[in-house]
Amino acid sequence: MQDQHRSGCPINLTVEVVGDKWSLVVVRDMMFGNRRHFRELLNGSMEGIASNILADRLRRLTAEGVISKADDPSHKQKAIYSLTEKGIELVPVFAMIGAWGSKWLPVTEELSIRAKLLAEGGPPLWEEFMDDLRVTHLGAPPDPNRSGPDVRERLQAAYEAVVARQAGGGRN
Numbered sequence: 332m333q334d335q336h337r338s339g340c341p342i343n344l345t346v347e348v349v350g351d352k353w354s355l356v357v358v359r360d361m362m363f364g365n366r367r368h369f370r371e372l373l374n375g376s377m378e379g380i381a382s383n384i385l386a387d388r389l390r391r392l393t394a395e396g397v398i399s400k401a402d403d404p405s406h407k408q409k410a411i412y413s414l415t416e417k418g419i420e421l422v423p424v425f426a427m428i429g430a431w432g433s434k435w436l437p438v439t440e441e442l443s444i445r446a447k448l449l450a451e452g453g454p455p456l457w458e459e460f461m462d463d464l465r466v467t468h469l470g471a472p473p474d475p476n477r478s479g480p481d482v483r484e485r486l487q488a489a490y491e492a493v494v495a496r497q498a499g500g501g502r503n
Contacts, residue, residue, distance in 0.1 A: 368411060
């Protein structure tokens with residue numbers, strides 16, 4: 332293990348897998364934006380990832396088992412990327428990064444609403460979100476006792492509500 336990694340420290344090892352900016356952005360966009368194709372990830376990221384960087388990060392995240400790649404049954408020349416269980420279990424990490432950033436950094440209201448809601452919902456909401464991601468990315472059966480929009484849809488609706496309120500000039 333010491334030959335492949337700088338140390339056996341769990342924080343170091345995690346940083347080696349997902350610790351660069353672009354890997355986190357790619358996983359974020361898959362997790363919260365449901366972007367699953369190369370072009371969606373390339374064109375949908377507000378940070379402007381370059382195509383060669385995206386291709387590299389997708390290869391690295393696949394090699395690390397954070398995401399998987401399969402042929403898209405709807406189009407012969409496209410691949411579809413999915414979060415693996417390993418990737419899905421990053422939800423609490425993203426929730427904590429978002430909460431920390433919202434507390435200490437100059438975030439915008441519309442881009443921090445998801446982090447706020449995840450922080451307020453805590454572990455029960457994170458578990459629900461991970462279950463939703465398992466349905467979408469791993470093909471797990473949905474919970475027959477749940478109805479209404481899933482967590483990602485609720486987070487997206489909250490984002491859209493803030494954007495609409497801001498566009499209307501309202502503050503509350």
